[in-house]
Amino acid sequence: MSAMSNTMTYRGYAARIEYDDEDGIFVGHLAGIRDDVGFHAGNVEDLRAAFHEAVEDYLETCAKVGKEPQKAYSGQVMFRVDPEVHRRAALAAELSGKSLNQWAAEVLERATG
Structure with missing residues (x-):
C-alpha cells in the first residue's frame, strides 16, 4: 500500500482500505465481488498479510463448497454515452x-x- 493509495492487490483481487480512527485499525474489504470479504489489522504489514489470508480463505471456501470463485472483473465493459x-x-x-x-x-x- 503506497502513501497515495487506499487499495491493495493480490492474485487478481483488489481491496479497498480505510482507517478506523475510533478503533485505531486499518479495515479492508475485497472489491468487485458480490461476497462480503473483510479483514483488519493494526499496521500496514499485518494488514497486507490479513488481506492475503482473506483472499486465500475466500478461494479455499469456494473450493470446499464447490462454488466458482468470482473474478473481480471479466474485461468486458459495456456502457452508454451521449x-x-x-x-x-x-x-x-x-x-x-x-x-x-x-x-x-x-x-x-x-x-x-
Whole structure:
C-alpha cells in the first residue's frame, strides 16, 4: 500500500482500505465481488498479510463448497454515452488508425494509470 493509495492487490483481487480512527485499525474489504470479504489489522504489514489470508480463505471456501470463485472483473465493459461523445470517440479512433475498442481501451488504461 503506497502513501497515495487506499487499495491493495493480490492474485487478481483488489481491496479497498480505510482507517478506523475510533478503533485505531486499518479495515479492508475485497472489491468487485458480490461476497462480503473483510479483514483488519493494526499496521500496514499485518494488514497486507490479513488481506492475503482473506483472499486465500475466500478461494479455499469456494473450493470446499464447490462454488466458482468470482473474478473481480471479466474485461468486458459495456456502457452508454451521449451520441456526440460516441461520434467524437469513433472519429478519434479512426484518425489514430485504431478500432473504437482499441482506442477506448488505451484511453481507459491511461486514465486509470
